[in-house]
Amino acid sequence: xxxxxxxxxxxxxxxxxxxxxxxxxxxxxxxxxxxxxxxxxxxxxxxxxxxxxxxxxxxxxxxxxxxxxxxxxxxxxxxxxxxxxxxxxxxxxxxxxxxxxxxxxxxxxxxxxxxxxxxxxxxxxxxxxxxxxxxxxxxxxxxxxxxxxxxxxxxxxxxxxxxxxxxxxxxxxxxxxxxxxxxxxxxxxxxxxxxxxxxxxxxxxxxxxxxxxxxxxxxxxxxxxxxxxxxxxxxxxxxxxxxxxxxxxxxxxxxxxxxxxxxxxxxxxxxxxxxxxxxxxxxxxxxxxxxxxxxxxxxxxxxxxxxxxxxxxxxxxxxxxxxxxxxxxxxxxxxxxxxxxxxxxxxxxxxxxxxxxxxxxxxxxxxxxxxxxxxxxxxxxxxxxxxxxxxxxxxxxxxxxxxxxxxxxxxxxxxxxxxxxxxxxxxxxxxxxxxxxxxxxxxxxxxxxxxxxxxxxxxxxxxxxxxxxxxxxxxxxxxxxxxxxxxxxxxxxxxxxxxxxxxxxxxxxxxxxxxxxxxxxxxxxxxxxxxxxxxxxxxxxxxxxxxxxxxxxxxxxxxx
Amino acid sequence: xxxxxxxxxxxxxxxxxxxxxxxxxxxxxxxxxxxxxxxxxxxxxxxxxxxxxxxxxxxxxxxxxxxxxxxxxxxxxxxxxxxxxxxxxxxxxxxxxxxxxxxxxxxxxxxxxxxxxxxxxxxxxxxxxxxxxxx
Numbered sequence: 001x002x003x004x005x006x007x008x009x010x011x012x013x014x015x016x017x018x019x020x021x022x023x024x025x026x027x028x029x030x031x032x033x034x035x036x037x038x039x040x041x042x043x044x045x046x047x048x049x050x051x052x053x054x055x056x057x058x059x060x061x062x063x064x065x066x067x068x069x070x071x072x073x074x075x076x077x078x079x080x081x082x083x084x085x086x087x088x089x090x091x092x093x094x095x096x097x098x099x100x101x102x103x104x105x106x107x108x109x110x111x112x113x114x115x116x117x118x119x120x121x122x123x124x125x126x127x128x129x130x131x132x133x134x135x136x137x138x139x140x141x142x143x144x145x146x147x148x149x150x151x152x153x154x155x156x157x158x159x160x161x162x163x164x165x166x167x168x169x170x171x172x173x174x175x176x177x178x179x180x181x182x183x184x185x186x187x188x189x190x191x192x193x194x195x196x197x198x199x200x201x202x203x204x205x206x207x208x209x210x211x212x213x214x215x216x217x218x219x220x221x222x223x224x225x226x227x228x229x230x231x232x233x234x235x236x237x238x239x240x241x242x243x244x245x246x247x248x249x250x251x252x253x254x255x256x257x258x259x260x261x262x263x264x265x266x267x268x269x270x271x272x273x274x275x276x277x278x279x280x281x282x283x284x285x286x287x288x289x290x291x292x293x294x295x296x297x298x299x300x301x302x303x304x305x306x307x308x309x310x311x312x313x314x315x316x317x318x319x320x321x322x323x324x325x326x327x328x329x330x331x332x333x334x335x336x337x338x339x340x341x342x343x344x345x346x347x348x349x350x351x352x353x354x355x356x357x358x359x360x361x362x363x364x365x366x367x368x369x370x371x372x373x374x375x376x377x378x379x380x381x382x383x384x385x386x387x388x389x390x391x392x393x394x395x396x397x398x399x400x401x402x403x404x405x406x407x408x409x410x411x412x413x414x415x416x417x418x419x420x421x422x423x424x425x426x427x428x429x430x431x432x433x434x435x436x437x438x439x440x441x442x443x444x445x446x447x448x449x450x451x452x453x454x455x456x457x458x459x460x461x462x463x464x465x466x467x468x469x470x471x472x473x474x475x476x477x478x479x480x481x482x483x484x485x486x487x488x489x490x491x492x493x494x495x496x497x498x499x500x501x502x503x504x505x506x507x508x509x510x511x512x513x514x515x516x517x518x519x520x521x522x523x524x525x526x527x528x529x530x531x532x533x534x535x536x537x538x539x540x541x542x543x544x545x546x547x548x549x550x551x552x553x554x555x556x557x558x559x560x
Numbered sequence: 561x562x563x564x565x566x567x568x569x570x571x572x573x574x575x576x577x578x579x580x581x582x583x584x585x586x587x588x589x590x591x592x593x594x595x596x597x598x599x600x601x602x603x604x605x606x607x608x609x610x611x612x613x614x615x616x617x618x619x620x621x622x623x624x625x626x627x628x629x630x631x632x633x634x635x636x637x638x639x640x641x642x643x644x645x646x647x648x649x650x651x652x653x654x655x656x657x658x659x660x661x662x663x664x665x666x667x668x669x670x671x672x673x674x675x676x677x678x679x680x681x682x683x684x685x686x687x688x689x690x691x692x693x694x695x
Contacts, residue, residue, distance in 0.1 A: 119576035119627055123603075131605070134632025135576050208578040208602055249581050335581070339676040372676050374658065448584055455585050459679045468677045482658060485628060558601045560584050560591075 040251040048408035072402040079398035085363040091116030091141035095151035098141040116140035124544030136490035149177040163194035169211035171198035195236035205443035207244035216551035227527035229280040246289035249451020257424030265434040281323035290352040299413035301359025329363035330356035337372040341467035345369035444559035504537040520550040577627035589680035
């Protein structure tokens with residue numbers, strides 16, 4: 001990027017500075033630590049200069065926004081045109097309660113919906129299953145059938161919002177319910193806009209909400225990718241997720257690398273179905289965490305786009321420029337929230353979301369300050385949403401594209417993130433791909449080791465957590481009443497479910513479930529049969545049970 | 561003199577939630593401090609946890625829940641332990657447990673509840689001081 005003579009000159013001056021100005025200062029003002037590094041162990045130098053990015057080839061490595069390799073942003077105008085989607089992950093209690101929360105958030109300026117389901121729903125159990133005891137509506141909204149989904153979207157026209165659903169094992173069932181609601185509202189299937197997380201691979205080593213063994217789990221993910229490519233052109237069938245990898249304890253490089261490795265696995269699996277890469281790649285989407293280490297996070301987002309564009313172009317020979325796009329959703333990191341002095345979390349979330357915006361995200365969830373203690377109360381979630389609005393409308397960072405592009409440090413870290421992630425991806429390839437790496441417990445071990453190391457650093461005070469291992473107070477203060485999900489939600493939900501089961505046409509339900517069983521046996525794409533089943537009001541649990549019978553259940557590989 | 565039997569600990573994840581980061585860190589920290597630790601893995605029913613407590617003959621049971629199901633599942637586990645006549649096992653718990661729930665959980669026999677941010681050293685010390693080592 002710089003002319004060689006000038007670079008040499010800078011280098012010379014830098015060495016001079018190292019011998020003169022620097023030691024004179026450090027003699028009386030020593031540095032705070034003997035070495036500095038990012039959370040991923042990337043050493044941080046005292047100062048970055050053009051010499052650190054001397055090899056950077058602007059056109060090849062940075063390029064222009066909207067052009068390969070997309071380091072500076074996916075779109076030609078970025079936030080000068082359209083801001084990111086403000087999408088708050090929410091759900092608790094009954095469908096009625098969550099419907100109210102959705103409407104509240106939309107009124108307050110949220111621009112997209114994101115559903116948090118309760119654990120029974122996530123695990124494919126109805127609210128009245130014995131395994132659901134005590135869990136119904138606790139950590140998300142309970143959805144056992146299309147009936148609940150109808151209530152959830154009451155008064156919300158699907159042609160006016162996009163909806164993200166954090167659902168994996170039973171993603172096909174929830175997508176089918178969404179399609180059914182769209183049909184009822186008369187919204188064309190071409191117009192259904194949203195995302196199913198549907199990333200079953202990361203479940204095996206990060207989020208660990210697995211229902212089926214790896215092979216059928218990947219088959220179901222691929223069914224959705226294939227079905228959407230053919231029938232739901234505006235739907236993002238999968239959100240390849242690093243968020244849970246990070247929350248389980250990985251560092252930023254591991255998050256980046258393992259997510260991209262999963263992405264490669266989905267592309268390969270869909271190609272095996274006979275689809276051409278450009279038929280489905282434009283709709284693959286990604287999901288990352290934004291953690292505390294500000295510049296490392298920004299570099300991670302920039303590197304992620306660059307690596308994916310290269311992978312799609314070079315490894316998969318994609319031709320459509322959109323196949324090279326890494327569109328991402330970002331959530332601020334839940335595991336950085338502290339139960340101590342919870343109001344401090346507002347600042348953490350602000351820095352993390354600023355990093356996501358400076359990293360060029362398409363969509364953002366900001367955590368609420370009370371979330372280390374409970375699901376967020378209405379006041380806390382409003383502050384979280386306002387944090388995004390402050391960045392968008394007050395800070396000025398949205399007025400130019402990729403404002404940190406060209407910063408010596410940011411570019412250096414972006415290169416480092418790419419190099420280190422690619423080394424991991426090569427290792428995964430050498431192991432025979434993601435499935436073998438999971439079987440060997442490779443990701444699980446890497447993540448558990450990083451989590452333990454991070455914890456030990458906090459306990460040894462090598463890492464300061466304000467309010468936790470330093471600057472503590474005797475009495476915590478929280479300016480809101482924590483949200484509690486009332487235990488009566490469970491009874492209410494069960495009685496509604498049982499009433500629905502009596503009222504529906506049970507003959508039709510059984511026929512639909514038999515058809516599903518048959519399609520699963522014959523290894524057909526299961527989306528059409530699942531859509532028919534949910535429309536007949538077969539429950540989530542009933543559909544999952546059919547598939548459990550055909551596919552078997554996953555047994556956890558425990559790696560401590 | 562024969563070496564004292566190591567403290568045996570069961571770290572268990574009842575309920576459906578899959579947040580095992582804390583449970584695994586606790587398991588590892590107790591193991592590193594010289595205890596024998598068995599980790600159940602995710603989604604154990606109260607019956608399974610009590611069964612493992614018996615079979616593994618542990619001195620200590622640590623329970624972790626982050627989903628809010630503790631109000632239902634912890635009392636169930638404590639009742640089953642009592643039914644089996646297990647009264648010499650130290651039970652502690654961790655996760656996202658609201659302050660207001662803690663007194664009731666202590667009344668049913670859970671000795672201590674540790675919230676987010678607890679140093680592992682505190683846990684190790686707690687277990688060492690409170691476990692009744694079986695002969």
